[in-house]
Each structure stands twice: as C-alpha cells, then as structure tokens.
Amino acid sequence: METLATTTLLEHIQDNTTRLEFNKAATEQNLDVATLPNDTKVLDLEQFKPQRNRFRGKFATSSVEDFVNYTEAKADFGAECFVYPDDMTATAVLNLGSIVAPGHADSLAKMKLKTTAAFDAINKTDGAARSQQQLAEWLEDWRDSVQGLTNDEQALTANQVIAAIRRITIKAGSTSDHTEGQLSATRSSLEQVEASSNNEPLPSFILFKCTPYQGLAERTFVLRMSLRTVEDNPLLSLRIIRPEQHEEEMAEEFAGLLQEKFGDTLPVTIGAFSA
CATH class of the missing domain: 1.20.5 (Single alpha-helices involved in coiled-coils or other helix-helix interfaces)
Structure with missing residues (x-):
C-alpha cells in the first residue's frame, strides 16, 4: 500500500x-x-458580485422607433446593424468591436417587422382556389384596397370587379378530330371553357394597394386572376405577380429606413451575422 x-x-x-x-x-x-x-x-464569480463585469443582453421588439432608440443608447464601439431579408428582421450587434479589438458580440438588439392584416390577407389568398361567392366576399372585405384591370388595361372599380365575378357564367364546348392511316390512328379532343360575365368586363388582374409591414410605405401588388372549372362550377384563384421582386424591394426599403434613422451612428448591412 x-x-x-x-x-x-x-x-x-x-x-x-x-x-x-x-x-x-x-x-x-x-x-x-x-x-x-x-x-x-x-467557477464564474460574476454572479456573486453586486455588478456585472460588462453590459450584455438581448432586446427584441417590433417597433422601429424603440429598436433605434435602444440601439443608439446601448451601442458600443464597432456596433453594426444587419437586415435579413428572408423574414424582414434586423439585428444590431452592440459590442461587435473591430478586427483589431473584437468584442464579444453577445449584446444584441433584434427587431422583426410586423405584417399588416391586409398583407396577411393577400398572402393567404395567393394561389388558393375559391368559389365565386368566396372570392366576391373576400373582395368586398377589402374593397378599399382593390381595383381591377382587364386584358386591354381597362381600369375597373371594386364594385365593378365584385359584380363581374358574381355574374360569371361558364360556356363549355368540345371538338374532336379522328384521322385513320394505314398503320396508325390518331384521335384528339379539345375542350374549350369560356367565361363570361353577362357583358360586364371581367378583370384579368386585381390591383391590391396596402402597407405590407408597419413602418414601410404603401405599395401596389398585382394579382393575376385565373379560372378553372370543377363539374361546370367556376373556381377562381389570385396569384401575386413577381413576389420575389417585392421581397427584394421591401428589404432594401427596410434597410434604407433604418440607415436614415441611425444616420452616422452605425452602418446598416443587408445580410445575416453570427459570431
């Protein structure tokens, strides 16, 4: 032993x-x-001290003004703001420091822009098939934001659009071709569906004007209207044209708004940051 x-x-x-x-x-x-x-x-003894060794924390809000005010009040050397366009969020890293003297990058202010009810409404209806009554009622709910446009660029009021959709009738016809050859036979059938609205102009596009996010400017979304039939019953759908372009423009507008608010206090960059 x-x-x-x-x-x-x-x-x-x-x-x-x-x-x-x-x-x-x-x-x-x-x-x-x-x-x-x-x-x-x-053992980290900081928890037993009356004060922290340094300030750090995470702040979250959906208000542009509160985000800017908090960031400016707590920003340390090298602070920078990053705007992530995919979900319209902004993150201010308040103790980023510099390449020569990097900070811990653990003091953050985060903000997520809040969507409006109108923008939520067109996102939910984007691509969804609706009956005449369902679409007409949806348009009536948002008549203050709605305008119609025909293929020949004739402008329609909300009342005209709603009336035309309620009066849609379907005319269906079919033609068939049959050709016999020595070694082959071909058959084709063309089904044609024509929609009319009893002499009322039928819109091909819906112009929907709204403020997409709180704090951003009002913009107009163009929705293409399409028609298909199920057992001679018309189903209509609206699809936003070039949604990616709207996303890019709104992200740039968001970044520009923050840069205007911050001025020379700290730079704003479009992109995501992780330490």
Whole structure:
C-alpha cells in the first residue's frame, strides 16, 4: 500500500510540474490557454458580485422607433446593424468591436417587422382556389384596397370587379378530330371553357394597394386572376405577380429606413451575422 501511495504521489507531482511549465510558457507567449487538472472546475464569480463585469443582453421588439432608440443608447464601439431579408428582421450587434479589438458580440438588439392584416390577407389568398361567392366576399372585405384591370388595361372599380365575378357564367364546348392511316390512328379532343360575365368586363388582374409591414410605405401588388372549372362550377384563384421582386424591394426599403434613422451612428448591412 505504501508503494502504491508513493507512486500516485509522484505521478501527481510530475503532472503538476508539467502543467506549471506549460502555463508558464503559454504566459510568456501571450497565449489565452491554460492546463487544468481533471478534477478542477472553473467557477464564474460574476454572479456573486453586486455588478456585472460588462453590459450584455438581448432586446427584441417590433417597433422601429424603440429598436433605434435602444440601439443608439446601448451601442458600443464597432456596433453594426444587419437586415435579413428572408423574414424582414434586423439585428444590431452592440459590442461587435473591430478586427483589431473584437468584442464579444453577445449584446444584441433584434427587431422583426410586423405584417399588416391586409398583407396577411393577400398572402393567404395567393394561389388558393375559391368559389365565386368566396372570392366576391373576400373582395368586398377589402374593397378599399382593390381595383381591377382587364386584358386591354381597362381600369375597373371594386364594385365593378365584385359584380363581374358574381355574374360569371361558364360556356363549355368540345371538338374532336379522328384521322385513320394505314398503320396508325390518331384521335384528339379539345375542350374549350369560356367565361363570361353577362357583358360586364371581367378583370384579368386585381390591383391590391396596402402597407405590407408597419413602418414601410404603401405599395401596389398585382394579382393575376385565373379560372378553372370543377363539374361546370367556376373556381377562381389570385396569384401575386413577381413576389420575389417585392421581397427584394421591401428589404432594401427596410434597410434604407433604418440607415436614415441611425444616420452616422452605425452602418446598416443587408445580410445575416453570427459570431
């Protein structure tokens, strides 16, 4: 037993000597590393102090003004704001620092623009098939935002659009061709569906004007109206034209709005940041 205890003690002394030599060399080379014994724990004493060693935290809001005010009040050296266009969010890293003197990048202010009810409405109806009554009622709910446009660019009021949709009738016809050859036979059938609205002009496009996000400017979305039939019953759908272009423009508008608010306080960049 005495021999085993002596061997264990010598191993501890040797391990401690090696660790001390390594830590001394690391200090001389200004390296932020240290060797510790396996049974040593590091305890952060900051939680027991009356104050933190440094300010840090995460703030979240949907208000542009509150986001800007908090960011300007808490911004440290090198603070920067990043706008992520995919979900229209902005993140201000308040202690980013610089390349020479980088910060911990753990003090953040986050903001997500809130969509309006009108923008939610057109996103939900985008591509959805509706009956005449369903679409007419949806348009009546949003008549203040709606205008129609025919193929020949004739403008229609909301009342004209709703009346035309309610009066849609379907005319269906079919033609068939049959050709016999010596070694082959071909058959074709063309089904034609024609929609009319009892001499009322039928819109091909719906212009929907709304403010998409709180804080951004009003814009007009063009929705293409299409028709298909199920057992001679018309189903209509609206699809937003070039939605990607709207997303790009709204992201640029969002970034421009924040840059205008911040001025020279901190830069605004479109993109995502992670430390």
